[in-house]
């Protein structure tokens with residue numbers, strides 16, 4: 001039994017924030033942002049629009065592509081680090097919005113690696129026979145955690161959702177190998193310090209903006225390239241392949257320079273690397289499913305193609321996978 005991706009969809013909020021708009025908010029420039037990150041604009045959720053809303057929109061498109069309705073789904077998983085609520089899960093809210101009463105629902109939080117962690121888990125569940133059809137979303141409203149006075153972070157992120165249907169198949173399609181990792185003692189490199197059980201919110205923490213995302217960009221950068229390269233070689237090796245066998249690499253979209261450095265070390269030509277960071281910025285767990293959806297719609301994925309995924313993010317976590325494309 002295999003677990004093929006049979007549907008895909010993505011959604012980004014209508015509101016676009018360009019680099020020129022950011023020049024009005026913090027001391028920055030279009031030139032700095034583009035040359036350091038490759039980002040030209042990002043989409044920002046409307047007031048009151050949260051992660052479940054975006055995940056639902058992407059999910060509906062994925063269901064349509066797969067020729068299914070919400071009633072056909074056994075399980076809904078949302079990979080997110082920006083849930084609508086601490087309780088219940090965002091997936092439970094998506095289940096209600098989609099009207100999928102027979103589907104189980106849970107969230108997966110591995111920060112920017114959430115989608116890859118969830119794809120690995122869900123594919124194993126489908127291959128094990130416990131579920132047949134899963135709606136897997138990667139969705140984030142990172143804008144709600146951004147400090148709009150901190151130019152080191154606010155220019156980098158955006159909001160979006162991507163979704164795939166993972167379905168049981170007797171054809172050798174879907175995830176063939178995966179490797180999941182986490183680097184000890186690196187939590188402080190990328191975190192939201194307060195607002196949950198360790199540091200409940202109080203006025204002092206609010207005044208210090210500890211409810212907002214903080215990052216040591218240079219340190220994250222160093223770990224990112226190394227872990228994506230090592231992870232990629234590991235998952236390719238597991239299935240007896242090398243970077244030369246990769247038809248399309250879909251990396252986490254955090255910074256164009258990280259993507260280029262990773263591709264260079266792997267010797268995967270940039271023409272075979274999917275990049276959309278200029279349009280969305282870093283949308284955390286949404287980057288890979290949005291990229292899958294865009295790549296499929298653009299005709300860049302063909303039946304039987306070897307697709308390499310690599311991601312890294314808060315934790316610090318990292319993840320990689322090799323997938324054979326096709327319904």
Ligand SMILES: CC(C)(COP(=O)(O)OP(=O)(O)OC[C@H]1O[C@@H](n2cnc3c(N)ncnc32)[C@H](O)[C@@H]1OP(=O)(O)O)[C@@H](O)C(=O)NCCC(=O)NCCS
Nearest residue numbers: 028029032036112151152155217218220221254255312313
């Ligand atoms: C954040 C990042 C883009 C910074 O790029 P960089 O090339 O390391 O930047 P540099 O260290 O050369 O420059 C930093 C300088 O630019 C300044 N700077 C930071 N953000 C800026 C901005 N938006 N506009 C203008 N200047 C900025 C800093 O204040 C610093 O100035 P200083 O040297 O006077 O203190 C880069 O480190 C990065 O992408 N890291 C990974 C972050 C990431 O991927 N996080 C998500 C993980 S999922």
